[in-house]
Amino acid sequence: MSLDDVLARIDSNLDTATSHLMNLLRIQSISTDPAYKAECDKAADWLVADLKSIGVDAAKRPTPGHPMVVGHIGDDDGDLPHVLFYGHYDVQPVDPLNLWTSPPFEPKLEETENGTVIRGRGASDDKGQLMTFVEACRAWKAVHGTLPCRITFFFEGEEESGSPSLIPFMEENAAELKADIALICDTSMVSRGVPSIASQLRGMLKDEFTIIGPRIDLHSGHYGGPGLNPLRELSRIVDSFYDQDTGRVAVEGFYEGVHEVPADQLRQWQNSGFNESDYLNSVGYSQAHGERAYSTLEQQWSRPTLEVNGLWGGYNGAGSKTVIPSEAHCKITCRLVGDMDPDVLREKIRAHVGAQLSPDAKVVWDQDLEGSPASVMSITRPEFEAARGALSDEWEREAVFCGMGGSIPIAGFFKSVLGMDAMLVGFANDDDAIHSPNEKYDLKSFHKGIRSWARILDALTK
Amino acid sequence: MSLDDVLARIDSNLDTATSHLMNLLRIQSISTDPAYKAECDKAADWLVADLKSIGVDAAKRPTPGHPMVVGHIGDDDGDLPHVLFYGHYDVQPVDPLNLWTSPPFEPKLEETENGTVIRGRGASDDKGQLMTFVEACRAWKAVHGTLPCRITFFFEGEEESGSPSLIPFMEENAAELKADIALICDTSMVSRGVPSIASQLRGMLKDEFTIIGPRIDLHSGHYGGPGLNPLRELSRIVDSFYDQDTGRVAVEGFYEGVHEVPADQLRQWQNSGFNESDYLNSVGYSQAHGERAYSTLEQQWSRPTLEVNGLWGGYNGAGSKTVIPSEAHCKITCRLVGDMDPDVLREKIRAHVGAQLSPDAKVVWDQDLEGSPASVMSITRPEFEAARGALSDEWEREAVFCGMGGSIPIAGFFKSVLGMDAMLVGFANDDDAIHSPNEKYDLKSFHKGIRSWARILDALTK
Numbered sequence: 001m002s003l004d005d006v007l008a009r010i011d012s013n014l015d016t017a018t019s020h021l022m023n024l025l026r027i028q029s030i031s032t033d034p035a036y037k038a039e040c041d042k043a044a045d046w047l048v049a050d051l052k053s054i055g056v057d058a059a060k061r062p063t064p065g066h067p068m069v070v071g072h073i074g075d076d077d078g079d080l081p082h083v084l085f086y087g088h089y090d091v092q093p094v095d096p097l098n099l100w101t102s103p104p105f106e107p108k109l110e111e112t113e114n115g116t117v118i119r120g121r122g123a124s125d126d127k128g129q130l131m132t133f134v135e136a137c138r139a140w141k142a143v144h145g146t147l148p149c150r151i152t153f154f155f156e157g158e159e160e161s162g163s164p165s166l167i168p169f170m171e172e173n174a175a176e177l178k179a180d181i182a183l184i185c186d187t188s189m190v191s192r193g194v195p196s197i198a199s200q201l202r203g204m205l206k207d208e209f210t211i212i213g214p215r216i217d218l219h220s221g222h223y224g225g226p227g228l229n230p231l232r233e234l235s236r237i238v239d240s241f242y243d244q245d246t247g248r249v250a251v252e253g254f255y256e257g258v259h260e261v262p263a264d265q266l267r268q269w270q271n272s273g274f275n276e277s278d279y280l281n282s283v284g285y286s287q288a289h290g291e292r293a294y295s296t297l298e299q300q301w302s303r304p305t306l307e308v309n310g311l312w313g314g315y316n317g318a319g320s321k322t323v324i325p326s327e328a329h330c331k332i333t334c335r336l337v338g339d340m341d342p343d344v345l346r347e348k349i350r351a352h353v354g355a356q357l358s359p360d361a362k363v364v365w366d367q368d369l370e371g372s373p374a375s376v377m378s379i380t381r382p383e384f385e386a387a388r389g390a391l392s393d394e395w396e397r398e399a400v401f402c403g404m405g406g407s408i409p410i411a412g413f414f415k416s417v418l419g420m421d422a423m424l425v426g427f428a429n430d431d432d433a434i435h436s437p438n439e440k441y442d443l444k445s446f447h448k449g450i451r452s453w454a455r456i457l458d459a460l461t462k
Numbered sequence: 463m464s465l466d467d468v469l470a471r472i473d474s475n476l477d478t479a480t481s482h483l484m485n486l487l488r489i490q491s492i493s494t495d496p497a498y499k500a501e502c503d504k505a506a507d508w509l510v511a512d513l514k515s516i517g518v519d520a521a522k523r524p525t526p527g528h529p530m531v532v533g534h535i536g537d538d539d540g541d542l543p544h545v546l547f548y549g550h551y552d553v554q555p556v557d558p559l560n561l562w563t564s565p566p567f568e569p570k571l572e573e574t575e576n577g578t579v580i581r582g583r584g585a586s587d588d589k590g591q592l593m594t595f596v597e598a599c600r601a602w603k604a605v606h607g608t609l610p611c612r613i614t615f616f617f618e619g620e621e622e623s624g625s626p627s628l629i630p631f632m633e634e635n636a637a638e639l640k641a642d643i644a645l646i647c648d649t650s651m652v653s654r655g656v657p658s659i660a661s662q663l664r665g666m667l668k669d670e671f672t673i674i675g676p677r678i679d680l681h682s683g684h685y686g687g688p689g690l691n692p693l694r695e696l697s698r699i700v701d702s703f704y705d706q707d708t709g710r711v712a713v714e715g716f717y718e719g720v721h722e723v724p725a726d727q728l729r730q731w732q733n734s735g736f737n738e739s740d741y742l743n744s745v746g747y748s749q750a751h752g753e754r755a756y757s758t759l760e761q762q763w764s765r766p767t768l769e770v771n772g773l774w775g776g777y778n779g780a781g782s783k784t785v786i787p788s789e790a791h792c793k794i795t796c797r798l799v800g801d802m803d804p805d806v807l808r809e810k811i812r813a814h815v816g817a818q819l820s821p822d823a824k825v826v827w828d829q830d831l832e833g834s835p836a837s838v839m840s841i842t843r844p845e846f847e848a849a850r851g852a853l854s855d856e857w858e859r860e861a862v863f864c865g866m867g868g869s870i871p872i873a874g875f876f877k878s879v880l881g882m883d884a885m886l887v888g889f890a891n892d893d894d895a896i897h898s899p900n901e902k903y904d905l906k907s908f909h910k911g912i913r914s915w916a917r918i919l920d921a922l923t924k
Contacts, residue, residue, distance in 0.1 A: 202683065204784075206782040208782075213746075214745040214746050214747065215745050215746035216745060216746075218745060219868065219897075220767070220769045220771065220795060220797065221664070221797065221866070221867045221868025221869060222762065222867050222868065222892075223745065223762070223867075224762075224767040224769050224795075224797050224867060225750075225752040225753070225758075225761030225762050225765055225767050225797070225867065226742065226747070226750035226751060226752045226758045226761045226762060227745070227747065227751060227752075228747060228751040229769060229770060231700070231770040231771075231772075231773045232700060232701075232703075232704065232769075232770055234697070234773070235696070235697040235698075235699075235700035235701045235770070235773070236697075236700075236701045236704075236706070237697075238693070238694060238697035238698075239694075239697045239698045239701040241694075242694065242698075244698070280688065283676040283677050283678060283680060283685065283689070284675075284676050284677035284678075284822065285676065285688070285689065285690060285822050286821060286822055287821060287822065288687075288688035289688060289689060289690040289820065289821075289822065290687040290688045290689075291687070296687075296688045299687030299688045300684065300685070300686075300687050300688060303687055305682070305686040305687050307682045307686050307691060307694075307784075307786060308691060308693040308694055308697070308776065309682065309693075309776050309777050309782065309783055309784060309785050309786070309787075310693070310775070310776035310777040310778045310783070310785075310787075311693045311696070311697070311773055311774065311775055311776060311790065312773065312774040312775075312778045313772070313773055313774075314770065314771050314772035314773060314793070315771050315772040315793060316772045316774045316791065316793070319830075320668040320670075320771065320793060320795060320832070321771055321772070321793075322666075322769075322771060322795055323771050323772075324769060324771070325771075325772075328773065329778065331776065331777060331778070331782060331783075333682060333686075333782060333784050335682065335683065335686050335687070358751065359748060359749060359751075360746065360747050360748055360749065360751065368781075370782070404683075405683045405684050405685075405686060405687065406681070406683025406684065407683060435681075
């Protein structure tokens with residue numbers, strides 16, 4: 001029996017696997033809405049039963065929120081790796097429902113210009129991706145009667161609602177969950193058909209501040225002129241965050257801990273098939289607007305940002321109100337790279353704002369702090385090169401180590417809580433509309449995703 | 463019979479006049495809220511009956527909104543003036559109700575550190591002020607059996623909700639309403655105890671714009687960096703409105719039509735008893751923040767402004783959302799002085815914003831335009847000097863011609879629609895809390911206000 005037999009089994013079983021995924025997609029496991037609690041539970045039960053059907057010792061594990069699913073199969077063998085596979089069974093809400101072309105929880109196959117897709121909430125994020133790994137195991141088991149190494153399955157039901165139970169659960173079950181490496185299937189390919197391993201994720205810093213001017217809202221007929229207006233003050237402060245000429249963030253020391261991307265990695269990125277024009281044009285941009293000295297891909301993957309996500313103050317109803325408001329509000333997030341320290345950066349930003357304030361203006365910062373540093377994967381581990389080879393074979397295109405602009409905290413948690421490296425391999429496409437109406441997963445992603453995991457398991461256990 | 467008899471009658475009748483005002487204050491004539499339509503009607507009926515009781519031929523006059531009250535008394539006498547008196551019987555809403563120390567529509571007398579006050583919604587704005595004139599007429603009638611000249615009474619019930627029926631009503635009844643001069647009692651004294659005639663009011667320009675960046679809201683993990691953020695764009699544009707060093711508005715041509723205040727008028731303002739520190743400190747300012755080259759009083763009365771009254775865009779709920787929004791919004795108003803033309807200025811501001819836009823950013827302006835130029839009263843007319851003398855006699859303090867930072871469109875409408883000059887004499891104080899909880903009118907303002915109008919009527923008809 002060989003890998004080819006497993007791949008052949010995957011091919012012949014694809015229709016069954018697709019129908020099976022649709023059963024999972026029919027479960028309305030929206031984690032953020034308490035009305036769907038029973039549905040989340042049902043999805044966990046479904047997964048436990050499914051894992052059991054391939055011989056995994058699986059169980060639903062309670063948390064203060066939605067349950068985890070944990071399963072084990074195989075024994076330790078000194079020569080073979082013990083891998084943990086992570087995915088999440090919860091999905092995003094479906095609003096606005098009227099924009100869906102078919103009911104979100106009645107999945108179906110649809111022909112599109114890019115081939116057949118599986119349409120439905122969770123098809124891509126993350127039920128379809130999660131099942132690529134499970135189906136690879138099922139095929140392996142069917143062919144070999146066993147799995148190639150010890151595998152721990154770890155499925156979460158709160159990823160779309162902030163993962164409140166995740167770290168406590170990992171801490172309480174550290175010994176049980178610890179493996180040699182974590183495999184995560186929740187990311188996309190850098191461009192259609194280009195197999196990708198995410199080698200770095202940006203970190204995140206969140207903050208919020210209020211500029212306070214006069215003691216009370218004022219009438220602009222009485223105080224318009226001599227009165228300090230917090231909206232104007234806030235605008236000046238936000239503008240001061242940036243150097244308009246270079247596009248750089250102008251907060252002193254902002255770039256401390258940021259490293260230039262090594263030339264060979266940059267070359268790989270440049271050859272990854274990423275189409276800058278398509279990427280920008282698709283949302284209405286004719287050009288990139290960030291740091292002039294860096295390409296769009298670098299800006300997105302390896303450069304830090306300071307973004308304003310919300311600004312508000314004064315009157316925003318119909319018509320006009322001649323008010324000089326007492327307060328103006330601002331929400332910001334930073335994307336962190338390299339060795340940027342979120343706590344140090346927070347203080348730099350706060351110092352910058354403080355230094356901009358006019359006399360009589362005060363600033364109040366939110367106390368509910370949050371920050372996580374960037375994650376850089378250990379791509380020199382042999383598993384990464386093994387997986388890259390396996391992916392290249394399957395997709396007949398050299399797999400790339402790509403950056404990711406977003407922040408996936410789970411990868412960092414495996415490292416910080418369990419001391420494990422993580423490898424992120426995903427088969428989603430940018431047009432999958434995750435978190436949006438009409439989510440889909442390419443049938444090709446599902447099919448070749450399953451085959452990819454079979455090849456990766458084979459490569460890791462050779 | 464002499465003026466002294468009228469003043470004595472006013473003094474002896476003060477308690478009755480105060481009780482009478484309280485009856486009007488009990489009527490909940492909130493014009494902006496349709497739930498109070500019947501109450502507005504009731505206030506109009508009350509005034510018609512009251513005017514009739516002093517011999518005025520008064521009637522409630524329908525409009526598409528709340529009714530006007532119009533009354534006439536006396537015949538034309540070539541030598542004597544025909545005056546029109548304007549006031550409004552509608553009041554502001556009372557929210558937030560929980561901040562009132564007593565029910566807003568249960569008026570009462572209260573002792574304060576500044577003397578007795580009449581507490582209740584509308585006490586100062588404008589029922590109490592309106593009744594100063596009516597009570598002066600009542601006393602005059604009681605003493606003389608007639609009034610000193612032809613008088614037209616004109617009371618509006620929509621002043622606090624934008625006066626939608628005012629101009630059409632004035633146009634349709636132009637011949638009936640035309641008089642030699644309009645007297646308006648809806649303003650305050652420049653400082654406590656300093657009788658004041660408003661000689662100039664600032665005009666108003668309102669506008670609103672939306673900055674549009676990407677076609678849809680974007681995820682800051684994907685587009686943070688290369689993506690143009692409309693919130694940042696808007697902040698830069700708002701900041702560009704101002705020259706931080708001089709405090710001047712930096713829109714090209716903004717100050718066209720602005721004139722310096724003549725030296726003698728400036729001297730009068732400086733001697734008007736206005737206390738800059740008190741004025742600023744009372745709302746939490748330690749200094750003035752506008753144009754460095756001008757005093758607070760000049761900034762408020764004779765200098766134009768560009769104020770941001772509302773800014774909003776992105777996420778403003780609890781927590782954080784990593785969004786780069788598609789749109790950012792801004793409401794602005796300008797206060798106009800001298801010969802500034804609102805239509806010309808609007809184009810200058812729009813051109814300024816257009817010139818600031820980054821590539822890929824668009825601006826959309828509100829189509830619901832509004833603007834009115836500044837009003838400068840004809841203080842060389844003999845009525846102004848006569849009134850100033852009368853006020854100085856009553857308050858034993860030289861009355862001043864003061865500017866006003868606010869915009870009272872009615873004064874301009876008398877000029878533009880009816881070709882009449884208007885004279886604004888008011889007895890409110892800055893601490894009257896108009897439009898706010900715990901509105902009050904000093905009993906002294908009411909008492910000496912009535913006496914002031916008796917003296918002014920006497921002076922105008924000598």
